Amino acid sequence: MLVILDFGSQYSELIARRIRETQVYSEVLSYRTSAEKLRQLNPKGIILSGGPNSVYDEGAPHCDPEIWKLGIPVLGVCYGMQLMVQQLGGTVERAKRAEYGKAAIAIDDPTDLLTNVEDGSTMWMSHGDSAIALPEGFEVLAHTENTPCAAIAHHQKKLYGVQFHPEVVHSQCGLALIRNFVYHICECEPTWTTEAFVEEAVREIRAKVGDKRVLLALSGGVDSSTLAFLLHRAIGDQLTCMFIDQGFMRKYEPEYLVKLFQEQFHICVEYVNARDRFLAQLEGVTDPEEKRKRIGHEFIQVFEEESKRLGPFDYLAQGTLYPDVIESADTNIDPKTGERVAVKIKSHHNVGGLPKDLRFKLVEPLRKLFKDEVRKVGRSIGLPEEIVRRHPFPGPGLAIRILGEVTAERLNILRDADFIVRDEIKRHGFYHDLWQAFAVLLPIRSVGVMGDKRTYAYPIVLRCVSSEDGMTADWSRIPYDLLEVISNRIVNEVKGVNRVVYDITSKPPGTIEWE
Structure with a gap:
């Protein structure tokens, strides 16, 4: 297996998933895991995650320095690379220009870690610090316009670092880099099937x-x-x-x-x-x-x-x-x-x-x-x-899709509205394109007009998201015609509802469920 030492990155679990996509088992452990414990686990490789800290901050999290002596290949990602540089004698400082979002990398050494990674490919950056002096024995594998040390290596000791995040989908050749580390450098076999x-x-x-x-x-x-x-x-x-x-x-x-x-x-x-x-x-x-x-x-x-x-x-x-x-x-x-x-x-x-x-x-x-x-x-x-291929459904069920108090009346309203949402999503062939599609009932009432009469009824929120694993999600751009059909059916068929709205918030900053 491979071990990911977590330094508080929002992407630590994503690294684990990317490793598993190569059919190699991976597990996320605390950065405090000792070198002795790692020696007992005997992983084929170690990955140091990113994190929100600066390595030079007082009290910043550090890994056991004995890890560098285990003879196990290590890949540091973002904060993990900076920690590697600092602990092995290099220098990390606040960068003159922070780098967030997409950046094109220029490859200086297209072998080893960067085999099959295209020169000029886009990688996802998220850092305000940079390595300005490398430890003895390290060399630069790639750079960007703002970051002179975007990828580094000590080939003999099999220690590697990247300032970008190869695990996110925005990194064009990120999976190729991960596969190089898993198969070529760590010599893993694809047995996690x-x-x-x-x-x-x-x-x-x-x-x-x-x-x-x-x-x-x-x-x-x-x-x-x-x-x-x-x-x-x-x-x-x-x-x-x-x-x-x-x-x-x-x-x-x-x-x-x-x-x-x-x-x-x-x-x-x-x-x-x-x-x-x-x-x-x-x-x-x-x-x-x-x-x-x-x-x-x-x-x-x-x-x-x-x-x-x-x-x-x-x-x-x-x-x-x-x-x-x-x-x-x-x-x-x-x-x-x-x-x-x-x-x-x-x-x-x-x-x-x-x-x-x-x-x-x-x-x-x-x-x-x-x-x-x-x-x-x-x-x-x-x-x-x-x-x-069923959409995920929370353990507390519709109770957390009714904001505020749960009553029998509200449950019946939401149950009927939710059925219409799923029925039309399936009827129009979008069900398997979405991670989840459901209705939410808000505990407020708004004025409407139905049959020339004033109504004072509940609004229904339509929530449709796309995701790979539920850890992050994006709201789905389903056709307006479908939204119209769902809205018309709910308002006409569900007594107690006179308004339908669409939630266009991604996760983060929101969550998929409303409660």
Whole structure:
């Protein structure tokens, strides 16, 4: 595998994904990881991420200097390159001209790290500091108009640095550079395949579970469905799925999903109608984090009660993914102290939300996977395309697509509007071009005119985004004609709505969901 040491970059997880696209396993670790720990892990290569700090700031995060003596190839990216230069005896200073956005690189050495990287190709820059003096033994591989040391190398020690970000899509030959580091310099083999993961996961599940029973909360999304198929392949009838209908599902979803898994796939599914319980928990609640907490808590309560009725079970299976783990953990660094701090954008009730006295042991076979990798796994083990290619749906469901208090009336309105959005997106052939398409209900009313009468009703927000993995997203430029059809249907068919608006905010600065 390759290890990415995270210095607080917004792109650290993206580096990991790019490495995995070369069919080599990668993992993000803290910059504090010691050289001894890395020696034990025995990675084929190490990548130092970018970060928000300047290496010369007091308290700026530094890696263990013994890393340079491990004999393992290292690639420093942006801050990672500057740290390499500084720790090995070079000089980094504030640049006379900062460089942000696209820049063309001029290649001085087209071999090794820059093989097949075109001279003059565009790379994505984001730095205010530059290396002005390189350590002994280093040489310049490439430069830009503003940056004399855009790529550097110590060929003998296999230490490399780039001032740009090859992992972002804006960098034209970024993947070629990454492949050079992975294959040519680190001499990795492309063994991180879907088939290899499935074989290893099945083997680990059987070894861990033995002849014990496993309980899985099935939501019908890609993650839980893939997990259900994977577990059923590994342990067969030892698996029981529980579908808890909390009342926040999309229109017709509960009936469709239970029938699909029971009758078509012959996987045991226990249906639990808990709609009234969940709605009662949200009475008067308007804060989005409080909603998530209450839904998560109630979910565990229902789950434990029902598991006792169906049990006994020794294991609880969860569809926790790698981004869930990363987002729910410490994901940034204090620019003043260099200390990692928790930056919780929104809580994931799959991670860290379980009670300490939970009597189940956990099984989380998908914990190391990104969303796109889960889809590949699902497809490889026979999950039908109608599930594999479903748009992601949040665990709290429609409850976090209703801003403010969740009521039965608002749920019915949103459920009907959301169905129309998805129906028309599919009808016009755009469903698989989008990452997500859904409706949001705002807790305000506006004046309208319908049938020569004054109305005072809710607005619906239409949210359609494009993305590769959900970590970043761009609003989708769907045709005006389609927007018109969706708007007309919602206003005419959904009682209580007289206005439809379109959200044209990307992530960042927004999030995909509104809460």
